[in-house]
Structure formats: structure tokens, C-alpha cells
Amino acid sequence: MTKINDNGTLRDMTTAEQTEYDALQVEYQNNLLPNALKRLRRKRDRLLSETDYFGASDNTMSEDMKTYRQELRDLTNGLDTVEKVENVTWPTKP
Numbered sequence: 001m002t003k004i005n006d007n008g009t010l011r012d013m014t015t016a017e018q019t020e021y022d023a024l025q026v027e028y029q030n031n032l033l034p035n036a037l038k039r040l041r042r043k044r045d046r047l048l049s050e051t052d053y054f055g056a057s058d059n060t061m062s063e064d065m066k067t068y069r070q071e072l073r074d075l076t077n078g079l080d081t082v083e084k085v086e087n088v089t090w091p092t093k094p
Helices: 015-050 063-073 082-086
Strands: 003-006 009-012
Touching: 015 063, 015 082
Parallel strands: none
Antiparallel strands: 003 009
8 A cells, every 4th residue: 555644644544546546657658658759749840940940042051951851850750668768869960
């Protein structure tokens, strides 16, 4: 049984409290990867937006910039664990 602080007194959780606690733990674990991917995509999208102006019709995008942007878009491929997301290697902006 898990302990809970009840107004300064440590006590065992009731069965209902333990069930709710366990469900919250499962929900938290199930959301680790989606939340990590969400944070990664936010950063990736920000980096892409910083280079969007290179794609304007009056600009010529260098091959290095095209490669960088493609690497950013491909960044999430194969990321199926939180560890992979947290250890991703970000491409270097030219």
C-alpha cells in the first residue's frame, strides 16, 4: 500500500485512493512519449519558421539550407521512446 499525508499524519491509502493513484500513474506513463514528442516538435517547428524566409520567391535557398530544413522535418522519424527523443541530435544550421 502507498502512504498518503493526511493533514500531517501518514497513513495507508484506501483501496479507492490507491486505485485512483494507480490510474494516474498509468496515465502519466502513457503520456511520456507523446509529451516528449510534442516538446521536440515545438522546437523543431520554431527552428523551421526561423528559416522560412529562405523559401520566399525572391530568395534562393542554398543546398545546405535545404538539407538542414529536411533534416529538421525528418527529425521525428524512428523516435519511439522517450530516451530517443531526449537524446536526439539536432542538425546544425548553416
